Amino acid sequence: MFRRTARLLLSIVMLMVAALGGVVATAGSAQADDCYTWSRTLSQGASGSDVSQLQIRMSGYPGYGAVLAVDGSYGPATTAAVKRFQSAYGLAADGVAGPATFSKIYALQDSDCTPAHFSYAELNRCNSTWSGGAVSAAAAKANALRTMWKLEALRHALGDQPITVTSGFRSYSCNSAVGGASSSRHLYGDAADLGAGPHSLCKLAQQARNHGFNGILGPGYPGHNDHTHVDHRGSRYWSAPSCGI
Numbered sequence: 001m002f003r004r005t006a007r008l009l010l011s012i013v014m015l016m017v018a019a020l021g022g023v024v025a026t027a028g029s030a031q032a033d034d035c036y037t038w039s040r041t042l043s044q045g046a047s048g049s050d051v052s053q054l055q056i057r058m059s060g061y062p063g064y065g066a067v068l069a070v071d072g073s074y075g076p077a078t079t080a081a082v083k084r085f086q087s088a089y090g091l092a093a094d095g096v097a098g099p100a101t102f103s104k105i106y107a108l109q110d111s112d113c114t115p116a117h118f119s120y121a122e123l124n125r126c127n128s129t130w131s132g133g134a135v136s137a138a139a140a141k142a143n144a145l146r147t148m149w150k151l152e153a154l155r156h157a158l159g160d161q162p163i164t165v166t167s168g169f170r171s172y173s174c175n176s177a178v179g180g181a182s183s184s185r186h187l188y189g190d191a192a193d194l195g196a197g198p199h200s201l202c203k204l205a206q207q208a209r210n211h212g213f214n215g216i217l218g219p220g221y222p223g224h225n226d227h228t229h230v231d232h233r234g235s236r237y238w239s240a241p242s243c244g245i
């Protein structure tokens, strides 16, 4: 009886040690991050889902008037975007995504993969789910994530001052309630309306041209004198006549 109890106690202790060991090993080997951790250095010619994850976070660095594809293929456009990101954060701009680049991304991203200064809640003020729009809930949420990484780049380029999103994803019912256009990009989750704050609406519209927004509507465009609208529609449409756009 005693021996059985002792053996039982011993095995419990061993289990606990094993569990603790596991925790320690996990904490020690985790690079970074609750959201996503890259396991290899990426450079031109690479492909895979880890490249797609990188491209989502480089969405705000395509260069003036361009949009970076999220296609899992690390081509010249991705190299150029990584270089711009690296320059923006004072890293050696070699266009190769290695430990220094990943560390900067880890520092910028929250555990739900949104960038530090924007949140899913901020991009979905109208209803609490991502359904009821023009695309699936998953697609709307993924579109909003890309938009947030573009906004993070815009925010950083303008000196890290706050940018407020006043409207993001809208279901059809939300969109009707606020009088949105029937084909509004807000229905797709990729649109954001930006309010004036530290930056004028024109400043936001002008700078947005560098950060992957195919759609920009601002002051002087009907209905847009009190906000600047950005989105990633399929082809470029920029109009903010009061801002010279």
Ligand SMILES: [Zn+2]
Residues within 6 Å of the ligand: 167, 186, 191, 192, 193, 229, 230
């Ligand atoms: Zn809008």
